[in-house]
Amino acid sequence: MYNSKKQIAIIGAGPGGLTLARILQQAGFEPLIYERESSPTEQSQGGTLDLETHTGQKALQVAGLMKKFEKVCRYEGQALRIMNKYGNLWYENDFQNNEDYSRPEIDRADLRNLLLNSLHPNSVQWGYRLIQAVPLSKNQYELQFEHGEKITVDLVIAADGAFSRIRSLVSQSSAKYSGISMIELSIKNVSNQHADILKFNGSGSMFAMGDNKTLMAQVNGDNRIRVYLGFRMGYNFLDECDITFHEPEIAKKELLKYFDDWSGDLKKYILYANGEIIPRRIYMLPVHHRWEHKPGVTLIGDAAHLMSPFAGAGANLAMLDGTELALSIINHSNLEDAIKIYEEKMFAYAGKMAAITQANLDMFFSDRADEKLEEFFHNIQQ
Known part of the structure; x- marks a missing residue:
C-alpha cells in the first residue's frame, strides 16, 4: 500500500471527491478535501438522481454505506414514462408492477449528507477557492487559494467539476x-x-x-x-x-x-x-477524452469526463471514479502505478458512457425524435 502519511488533496466536495475520501479513510489515509463553497448548505445541490448497481451503488458498497443509503433512497422513484410531444406514451416502467430494484432514486442533498457524515471531522475545508496548482520538485504541487493560503501536497486530485482549475495540468481540452x-x-x-x-x-x-x-x-x-x-x-x-x-x-x-x-x-x-x-x-468534454499521465495529479468526475445529462451518468461515474482511484491507491505501493491503472480503466468505461450519452442527445433532440424513439424501443424489446 502507498504511504498513508503522504499529503493527498482532493479539490471539490461533490459525490466523487467525497466517495474517494471515505474509502481512503477506511484504509488509514487522511486526505483533505478543499471546497470553494463556504458551508454544506451554501448552494442548492439540485434535484434527484438514480444510483446504478455497477457504479453509484458499487461505490456505496465499497464505502460501507449501503444500509444507510437504503434508509433514504426511493425505490418508487425508478418509475419512468417516455412520450412524444402530443402525450402519446412510448414507454412506461411502472414501479408498482416491476421487480427491478436496480436504480433507486436519492435527492442530491441527501446523497451529499450521507457521504459528508461518513467522514472524519474536519475532512472538508470549506471556503477554499483554488486559484491554481503549481508544480514543484519531487512531483509535488503547491495549491494556491483565493484567500492567500498556500499548501504543498504529494497528490492533487481534481474533483472540481466542469470548469476544473486542475484539468489544464494534464489536458488541453476544456468544456x-x-x-x-x-x-x-x-x-x-x-x-x-x-x-x-x-x-x-x-x-x-x-x-x-x-x-x-x-x-x-x-x-x-x-x-x-x-x-x-x-x-x-x-x-x-x-x-x-x-x-x-x-x-x-x-x-x-x-x-x-x-x-x-x-x-x-x-x-x-x-x-x-x-x-x-x-x-x-x-x-461537455470531447467523447473519449483522455490525457498522458503526469506524476502527482489526476482527475475524477466531470473534471475528467464531463458529458450532457442524457444518460444520467454524471454522479454515478464520479462515484465510480472515486472508488476505482481509492482502491488503486490502497492496493499498490507505487503511487504513479496506482494512478496510471486507475486512469486507463476510467478512460475505457467513461469513454463508452460518453458515446452513449452523445447518441442519446442526438436522438432526443432531432426533427424525427418520434420515429427514432419508436425504433429504439422496438429494438430493445426484440
Whole structure:
C-alpha cells in the first residue's frame, strides 16, 4: 500500500471527491478535501438522481454505506414514462408492477449528507477557492487559494467539476457548449396543490420530446417536481430569447410559446411552476477524452469526463471514479502505478458512457425524435 502519511488533496466536495475520501479513510489515509463553497448548505445541490448497481451503488458498497443509503433512497422513484410531444406514451416502467430494484432514486442533498457524515471531522475545508496548482520538485504541487493560503501536497486530485482549475495540468481540452440549453422550473407542494400532474407524471420521472426540444420532470423527496426544458439552440439563445427569467409568472407565459402545439397535460408542467426559473447551458468534454499521465495529479468526475445529462451518468461515474482511484491507491505501493491503472480503466468505461450519452442527445433532440424513439424501443424489446 502507498504511504498513508503522504499529503493527498482532493479539490471539490461533490459525490466523487467525497466517495474517494471515505474509502481512503477506511484504509488509514487522511486526505483533505478543499471546497470553494463556504458551508454544506451554501448552494442548492439540485434535484434527484438514480444510483446504478455497477457504479453509484458499487461505490456505496465499497464505502460501507449501503444500509444507510437504503434508509433514504426511493425505490418508487425508478418509475419512468417516455412520450412524444402530443402525450402519446412510448414507454412506461411502472414501479408498482416491476421487480427491478436496480436504480433507486436519492435527492442530491441527501446523497451529499450521507457521504459528508461518513467522514472524519474536519475532512472538508470549506471556503477554499483554488486559484491554481503549481508544480514543484519531487512531483509535488503547491495549491494556491483565493484567500492567500498556500499548501504543498504529494497528490492533487481534481474533483472540481466542469470548469476544473486542475484539468489544464494534464489536458488541453476544456468544456465546450454541447448545443443544448436547459431551463429549470419547480412545482412545489405538488401533492397538495397539483395532484393531477403528479398522477400524470407517476412516482418517478417523465420524459417528452419533439421539435428539437425536450421536457423532463422528476419527483423529488421534498414534495416537488423539478422540470427541465431542453432546447437545441445556439450558444446565445438564453441571452437573446427575451424570456424574463427573473419574473417567473411572465417567463412562464413566454416559455409556453415554445411549446404551443404540445399536449395540454405537458404544458401544465410550465403552468403549475411556482418557484424560480433557472437557465443554464449544457457543456461537455470531447467523447473519449483522455490525457498522458503526469506524476502527482489526476482527475475524477466531470473534471475528467464531463458529458450532457442524457444518460444520467454524471454522479454515478464520479462515484465510480472515486472508488476505482481509492482502491488503486490502497492496493499498490507505487503511487504513479496506482494512478496510471486507475486512469486507463476510467478512460475505457467513461469513454463508452460518453458515446452513449452523445447518441442519446442526438436522438432526443432531432426533427424525427418520434420515429427514432419508436425504433429504439422496438429494438430493445426484440
